[in-house]
Amino acid sequence: MKTPFRILCVCMSNVCRSPTAEAVLRQLTEQNGLAGRIEVCSAGTHGFRAGEACDTNSQRVARAKGYDLSRIRARRIGWQDLDYFDLILAMDRTNLYNLRRMATEEQLMRIRLLMDYARRFTEDEVPDPYLTLGGRFELVLDMIEDAVTGLVDELARQLTPAANKTFDLRKEIPQR
Numbered sequence: 778m779k780t781p782f783r784i785l786c787v788c789m790s791n792v793c794r795s796p797t798a799e800a801v802l803r804q805l806t807e808q809n810g811l812a813g814r815i816e817v818c819s820a821g822t823h824g825f826r827a828g829e830a831c832d833t834n835s836q837r838v839a840r841a842k843g844y845d846l847s848r849i850r851a852r853r854i855g856w857q858d859l860d861y862f863d864l865i866l867a868m869d870r871t872n873l874y875n876l877r878r879m880a881t882e883e884q885l886m887r888i889r890l891l892m893d894y895a896r897r898f899t900e901d902e903v904p905d906p907y908l909t910l911g912g913r914f915e916l917v918l919d920m921i922e923d924a925v926t927g928l929v930d931e932l933a934r935q936l937t938p939a940a941n942k943t944f945d946l947r948k949e950i951p952q953r
Contacts, residue, residue, distance in 0.1 A: 781816040782936065785862040786891065787872050791821030791851040793835045793914070794868040794903050798891060798921045800844040805929045814936050818862070822875040824853030834906070838914040842922075859884045866891040866928075869902035894927035895920065 786798035799819035806815040821827075830836075831846040839846050859865070859880050865888045867873040876888045892901050898920050906917045 781814050782864070782932070783816040783862045784818075785854070785858055785865045786817070786819040786868070787822060787854055787865060787876060788819075788868040788903075789821055789823055789872060789905065790826040791819055791853070792826050792829055792832045793906055794917060794921070795819035795821065796831045796846050796849040796851075797835055797839055797844070797918060798866065798868070798903075798925060799849060800839055800846050801918075801921050801925045802929070804844060805925055806932070809929055809933045811929070811933060811936055815932065819849065820852050820854035820858060822854060822872055826851040827853055832914075834912065834914045835917075838918050842918065844918075854879075859887070863887060864889065869904065891924045891928075892920065893924075894931070895924040896927050897923045 784802060786795040786802065788795035788798075796819045799817050802815075803817045806812065806817065829851045831849050831851075836846045854876070856879065859876075865876060867876055867888065867890050870890070873888065873890055877885060880888060890901055891903060892898065900920065903917060903920050903924070906912055906914045
C-alpha cells in the first residue's frame with residue numbers, strides 16, 4: 778500500500794482552529810471513502826499551550842455537530858513536519874507567514890491557506906475566535922467545514938480507488 782497523503786492543519790496555539798480542522802478533515806475523509814489514504818494532524822506555530830487539551834468552547838461546538846476533539850493535544854510544529862507533510866494548511870495569514878519563514882524553497886509549495894478551498898465563504902482566513910470574533914466558535918466551525926468540504930471533494934477526485942494513485946502536488950488544486 779502506498780504511503781497516505783499527509784495533511785497538517787496549523788494555527789497559532791493548536792487549541793481551537795487547527796484541531797477543529799483536523800477533526801473535520803478526518804471525519805469527512807472517512808465519510809468519502811478516503812480512510813487510510815489520508816493522514817491528518819494539527820499543530821501550532823507557538824508552543825506555549827503544548828500538551829493542553831483543545832479549548833472547551835471548541836470542543837462543545839464541535840461535539841454538537843458530531844466531531845470529537847477530546848483526544849487532540851496541542852503541539853508545536855517542528856522542522857521535520859515541513860518535510861513529512863504533503864500539504865500544510867494555515868488558518869490565517871500570520872500562520873502562513875510564520876510557516877513560510879520556516880520553509881525551504883521546496884517546502885513552500887506545500888503551504889496554503891485552508892480557506893483557499895472554501896466555496897460559500899469569501900474570507901481568506903479562519904479568524905481566531907478569541908482575538909477577532911468575540912468567541913464565535915460556531916462561525917469558525919462553519920468556515921472550516923466549508924473549506925474542508927471543498928478540499929475533500931478535490932482529494933476524492935484525485936485519490937479515487939480506480940485511479941490507484943497518490944495526490945500529485947505538481948498539479949495545482951483548483952482554488953475558488
